[in-house]
Amino acid sequence: MVSRAYHALLSAFGWLAGLIAVAIGAGVSLDVLLRTFGGQGIPWMLEASEYGLYLMTFFGAPWALRERAHVSIDIAVEAMPPPARRVAAIVGDALGLVIAAVLAFYALRIAHDSWARGSMIYKELVFPDWWLAALLPLSLALVAIEFGRRLVRIR
Amino acid sequence: MSWPLALVLLLGSLVAMMAIGMPVVFAFFGVNLLGALVFLGGDAGVEQLVRNVSSSISNFSLVPIPLFVFMGEMMFHSGMAHKAIDAVDRLIYRLPGRLSIVAVVGGTIFAALSGSTMANTAMLGSTLLPEMRRRGYHPTIAMGPILGTGGIAMLIPPSGLAVLLASLAKIPIADLLIAGIVPGLIFAVLFFGYIVARCALDPSLAPSEALAAAPLGERLRPFLVYVLPLLSIFVVVVGGILAGIATPSESAALGAVAAVLAAAGYRRLTWQGFVKAMLETAKISVMIFFIASASLTFSQILAFSGATQGLLESLRSLHLGPTQLVAGMLVILLFMGCFLDQLSMMLITLPFFMPLAQLLGLDPVWFGMLMLLVLEISFTTPPFGMLLFVMKGVATDVTMRDIYRAAGPFIALELVGLVLMFLFPPLVTWLPGLLH
Numbered sequence: 401m402v403s404r405a406y407h408a409l410l411s412a413f414g415w416l417a418g419l420i421a422v423a424i425g426a427g428v429s430l431d432v433l434l435r436t437f438g439g440q441g442i443p444w445m446l447e448a449s450e451y452g453l454y455l456m457t458f459f460g461a462p463w464a465l466r467e468r469a470h471v472s473i474d475i476a477v478e479a480m481p482p483p484a485r486r487v488a489a490i491v492g493d494a495l496g497l498v499i500a501a502v503l504a505f506y507a508l509r510i511a512h513d514s515w516a517r518g519s520m521i522y523k524e525l526v527f528p529d530w531w532l533a534a535l536l537p538l539s540l541a542l543v544a545i546e547f548g549r550r551l552v553r554i555r
Numbered sequence: 556m557s558w559p560l561a562l563v564l565l566l567g568s569l570v571a572m573m574a575i576g577m578p579v580v581f582a583f584f585g586v587n588l589l590g591a592l593v594f595l596g597g598d599a600g601v602e603q604l605v606r607n608v609s610s611s612i613s614n615f616s617l618v619p620i621p622l623f624v625f626m627g628e629m630m631f632h633s634g635m636a637h638k639a640i641d642a643v644d645r646l647i648y649r650l651p652g653r654l655s656i657v658a659v660v661g662g663t664i665f666a667a668l669s670g671s672t673m674a675n676t677a678m679l680g681s682t683l684l685p686e687m688r689r690r691g692y693h694p695t696i697a698m699g700p701i702l703g704t705g706g707i708a709m710l711i712p713p714s715g716l717a718v719l720l721a722s723l724a725k726i727p728i729a730d731l732l733i734a735g736i737v738p739g740l741i742f743a744v745l746f747f748g749y750i751v752a753r754c755a756l757d758p759s760l761a762p763s764e765a766l767a768a769a770p771l772g773e774r775l776r777p778f779l780v781y782v783l784p785l786l787s788i789f790v791v792v793v794g795g796i797l798a799g800i801a802t803p804s805e806s807a808a809l810g811a812v813a814a815v816l817a818a819a820g821y822r823r824l825t826w827q828g829f830v831k832a833m834l835e836t837a838k839i840s841v842m843i844f845f846i847a848s849a850s851l852t853f854s855q856i857l858a859f860s861g862a863t864q865g866l867l868e869s870l871r872s873l874h875l876g877p878t879q880l881v882a883g884m885l886v887i888l889l890f891m892g893c894f895l896d897q898l899s900m901m902l903i904t905l906p907f908f909m910p911l912a913q914l915l916g917l918d919p920v921w922f923g924m925l926m927l928l929v930l931e932i933s934f935t936t937p938p939f940g941m942l943l944f945v946m947k948g949v950a951t952d953v954t955m956r957d958i959y960r961a962a963g964p965f966i967a968l969e970l971v972g973l974v975l976m977f978l979f980p981p982l983v984t985w986l987p988g989l990l991h
Contacts, residue, residue: 460841
């Protein structure tokens with residue numbers, strides 16, 4: 401049950417990443433067309449697409465890890481005998497887990513501080529900074545969980 | 556800590572983490588974490604590292620990357636690319652090594668519509684390779700042109716990797732994109748000449764086929780219907796940049812929309828094809844941007860540890876000329892390309908190469924293009940060229956050794972092209988010069 405919900409969440413985040421990429425293309429095109437033919441573009445489109453790149457990346461990161469889409473270099477690993485390969489996999493996934501967890505902790509602290517201080521982003525769009533900052537700890541925590549899942553599956 | 560020790564510590568731990576097969580992005584974040592603790596003041600350093608993550612990638616000039624990838628995926632998954640290759644296939648006639656020539660010409664055209672070397676190679680491999688093998692083409696002359704031409708996608712705009720390189724190296728993005736056109740065409744011409752010459756000398760490499768003589772009009776029609784309209788997308792994207800009307804980001808957005816409209820126009824726009832293109836785009840883009848999000852901290856750490864400055868000073872004390880230093884940098888990059896992926900190569904070398912290039916007073920567009928050419932070549936250099944594995948994926952019964960051997964002559968041709976561009980900079984700088 402928990403596992404199914406987890407996988408559904410990751411897949412939904414993957415879709416969201418794709419939809420954001422498509423939305424950036426559509427939005428920037430619309431801005432150009434309006435500016436060229438209507439005289440007036442969409443003033444917030446530039447910064448919205450910048451946020452979009454960040455949102456796409458971190459909604460997509462745990463999903464891409466599950467789909468094994470993050471590039472890795474397996475030339476040395478493939479030359480190892482199976483026992484060494486197993487050790488490499490354990491060490492690699494454990495390190496990945498620790499790195500993601502530490503980063504998630506710091507990202508959470510930053511997002512929390514920003515929320516507690518009530519920091520705002522003042523550009524064309526004005527909104528609380530933590531709306532963006534909150535994604536990073538969530539994404540990195542899911543990445544850490546994904547590394548943990550890989551770790552327990554190593555035989 | 557002395558700078559050589561810092562350099563060994565940072566790069567050593569990076570290589571160690573990569574070697575045990577960790578996704579490279581976590582190897583970079585691991586080193587960033589280590590470096591932040593040691594060189595950026597511990598707790599505050601790690602906080603800086605996390606803040607750098609979003610500022611590295613929240614950048615409007617990176618917008619073309621997902622959109623260029625999307626253009627290629629859309630062409631691929633809608634089947635428009637296959638139709639275009641078919642049309643080229645009908646057009647090319649009575650040439651030695653005909654299907655290999657189709658791969659080069661078709662691949663170069665597709666390179667002008669797609670920013671993804673992977674999609675390009677997979678498309679050429681899946682459409683042309685079975686036919687070539689059925690006709691008894693020698694593996695070298697069958698797979699080599701596909702591997703070589705697949706890489707041209709990252710030279711001829713749209714090219715996502717060119718955008719990333721320019722952004723990280725602080726080179727004007729429009730200039731580097733436009734600069735890729737001539738080198739890409741030179742590569743294509745070299746491949747073309749080599750195939751014709753080799754197959755003319757040894758016809759057994761590519762057995763000729765008895766094609767029914769069709770009138771020219773009939774052969775031309777599919778090209779006019781399936782290729783020419785698509786090339787107008789290229790004109791929109793590159794023309795907008797060249798004329799200075801649109802930024803690369805805006806051109807890319809229009810190109811992506813045009814790709815969807817073209818698919819609709821050919822009645823090839825399906826929900827499944829669109830979703831497939833969208834999800835593949837997300838996978839590749841997330842991978843690229845996640846690595847890019849580690850770039851700022853990585854270069855800061857190299858600078859703060861004194862490694863950047865130290866290495867540059869000791870290079871200066873060797874009193875080498877610019878030619879030797881540029882050649883040296885390219886050789887280092889070629890060597891790294893045998894083992895590393897393109898993104899890692901950029902992240903590791905740019906913090907050293909760009910200040911050095913500036914010190915030497917090099918034209919950044921020329922130098923950036925030479926780097927991009929080497930990155931392109933390293934897509935096919937054994938043992939870890941990524942396209943070699945894409946080829947293995949479409950030709951499952953071929954051994955890696957055969958694929959390596961097929962890539963060999965085309966790598967040599969690309970090196971010839973690289974030397975040409977190195978000796979005659981105007982080949983690279985002339986076209987972007989028109990921008991100003």
